[in-house]
Amino acid sequence: xxxxxxxxxxxxxxxxxxxxxxxxxxxxxxxxxxxxxxxxxxxxxxxxxxxxxxxxxxxxxxxxxxxxxxxxxxxxxxxxxxxxxxxxxxxxxxxxxxxxxxxxxxxxxxxxxxxxxxxxxxxxxxxxxxxxxxxxxxxxxxxxxxxxxxxxxxxxxxxxxxxxxxxxxxxxxxxxxxxxxxxxxxxxxxxxxxxxxxxxxxxxxxxxxxxxxxxxxxxxxxxxxxxxxxxxxxxxxxxxxxxxxxxxxxxxxxxxxxxxxxxxxxxxxxxxxxxxxxxxxxxxxxxxxxxxxxxxxxxxxxxxxxxxxxxxxxxxxxxxxxxxxxxxxxxxxxxxxxxxxxxxxxxxxxxxxxxxxxxxxxxxxxxxxxxxxxxxxxxxxxxxxxxxxxxxxxxxxxxxxxxxxxxxxxxxxxxxxxxxxxxxxxxxxxxxxxxxxxxxxxx
Numbered sequence: 001x002x003x004x005x006x007x008x009x010x011x012x013x014x015x016x017x018x019x020x021x022x023x024x025x026x027x028x029x030x031x032x033x034x035x036x037x038x039x040x041x042x043x044x045x046x047x048x049x050x051x052x053x054x055x056x057x058x059x060x061x062x063x064x065x066x067x068x069x070x071x072x073x074x075x076x077x078x079x080x081x082x083x084x085x086x087x088x089x090x091x092x093x094x095x096x097x098x099x100x101x102x103x104x105x106x107x108x109x110x111x112x113x114x115x116x117x118x119x120x121x122x123x124x125x126x127x128x129x130x131x132x133x134x135x136x137x138x139x140x141x142x143x144x145x146x147x148x149x150x151x152x153x154x155x156x157x158x159x160x161x162x163x164x165x166x167x168x169x170x171x172x173x174x175x176x177x178x179x180x181x182x183x184x185x186x187x188x189x190x191x192x193x194x195x196x197x198x199x200x201x202x203x204x205x206x207x208x209x210x211x212x213x214x215x216x217x218x219x220x221x222x223x224x225x226x227x228x229x230x231x232x233x234x235x236x237x238x239x240x241x242x243x244x245x246x247x248x249x250x251x252x253x254x255x256x257x258x259x260x261x262x263x264x265x266x267x268x269x270x271x272x273x274x275x276x277x278x279x280x281x282x283x284x285x286x287x288x289x290x291x292x293x294x295x296x297x298x299x300x301x302x303x304x305x306x307x308x309x310x311x312x313x314x315x316x317x318x319x320x321x322x323x324x325x326x327x328x329x330x331x332x333x334x335x336x337x338x339x340x341x342x343x344x345x346x347x348x349x350x351x352x353x354x355x356x357x358x359x360x361x362x363x364x365x366x367x368x369x370x371x372x373x374x375x376x377x378x379x380x381x382x383x384x385x386x387x388x389x390x391x392x393x394x395x396x397x398x399x400x401x402x403x404x405x406x407x408x409x410x411x412x413x414x415x416x417x418x419x420x421x422x423x424x425x426x427x428x429x430x431x432x433x434x435x436x437x438x439x440x441x442x443x
């Protein structure tokens with residue numbers, strides 16, 4: 001090494017120490033060394049600037065809550081990629097699998113399902129730098145058949161906050177509880193765990209964190225000068241950084257479904273519900289980034305109802321079959337409609353009881369072919385239900401159900417009048433407490 005190279009090397013070390021004291025990646029706002037270090041970093045031919053963030057969610061959480069968690073994470077990555085140009089940030093989409101409500105036993109194993117089965121991933125990429133797990137394996141090939149993540153953070157709520165009611169931001173590495181942590185150190189001094197049911201993924205480092213704050217507060221845990229692959233488990237704990245804002249709705253609008261699922265729903269609407277996008281004024285622009293501000297959607301000539309049963313009959317006031325039928329008939333008469341589409345998780349016996357009480361009206365339910373079930377699983381069938389509900393003239397949902405929330409969001413994106421969207425079945429009688437409306441923000 002020449003004298004000039006030695007001097008350059010020493011200078012670079014000094015810059016690194018000034019910018020990244022105490023192993024923190026980001027310079028203080030008063031420091032001006034970040035750009036210099038970034039250029040030095042990029043010039044190193046043996047060092048990649050790609051950084052990957054992974055996440056997972058508490059296993060019992062359902063499909064539609066996990067979709068909300070994605071928005072929290074994607075807005076975080078969107079902001080991070082915009083602000084930090086030193087690195088190429090990528091969010092690795094966690095494969096779907098083994099969810100509580102996916103109970104079909106005739107569709108094969110419902111695990112390690114890529115996002116592309118349910119969503120238009122290219123549409124997601126127009127908002128945030130996301131990649132599927134298989135894309136990550138292509139970019140970051142396993143060594144000797146194994147992928148070792150640099151760091152896993154297991155996020156935990158601060159239980160004392162819930163006891164005292166004194167909520168304050170926290171992001172503290174703490175000791176892990178004796179039970180409930182699905183990671184343990186293996187014989188190779190690496191941590192093993194579920195890792196989306198991949199047996200060949202482990203982690204070098206692992207810590208529990210007591211956390212309260214938004215997803216943006218996780219930035220201080222990244223240390224990209226030290227780690228290339230970072231995972232956050234229990235990502236349902238961090239809050240939205242800007243819930244309900246235009247940025248939130250950009251992320252939500254980017255979550256378009258797999259194009260085939262739209263086609264299946266369109267065929268069902270056309271065949272049974274006299275509904276099509278042109279007449280209903282529900283045509284979507286090819287690119288979600290094209291804004292639709294005028295609330296001119298009419299919807300197909302049918303009422304759509306989401307009737308949540310099963311777990312909602314326990315601990316929540318789910319309306320009875322008879323009460324639900326009375327509310328549906330009242331709405332049909334008020335809207336001068338004769339057709340109703342019902343999305344429900346109730347068993348067949350209860351569904352047939354409901355249809356008998358709706359005698360005189362045309363009642364429809366989506367029943368997938370075996371081919372559709374095999375290819376798109378329970379998650380895809382649920383999305384088809386949601387698409388059909390989102391295109392109805394009027395929608396009535398189930399209070400506090402995330403399935404209903406996602407339909408209401410889809411209807412806001414399609415620009416329906418709000419009074420046709422934010423309605424719920426009443427648990428008791430004919431009166432319900434008013435529900436909040438989260439209307440779309442375009443700019």
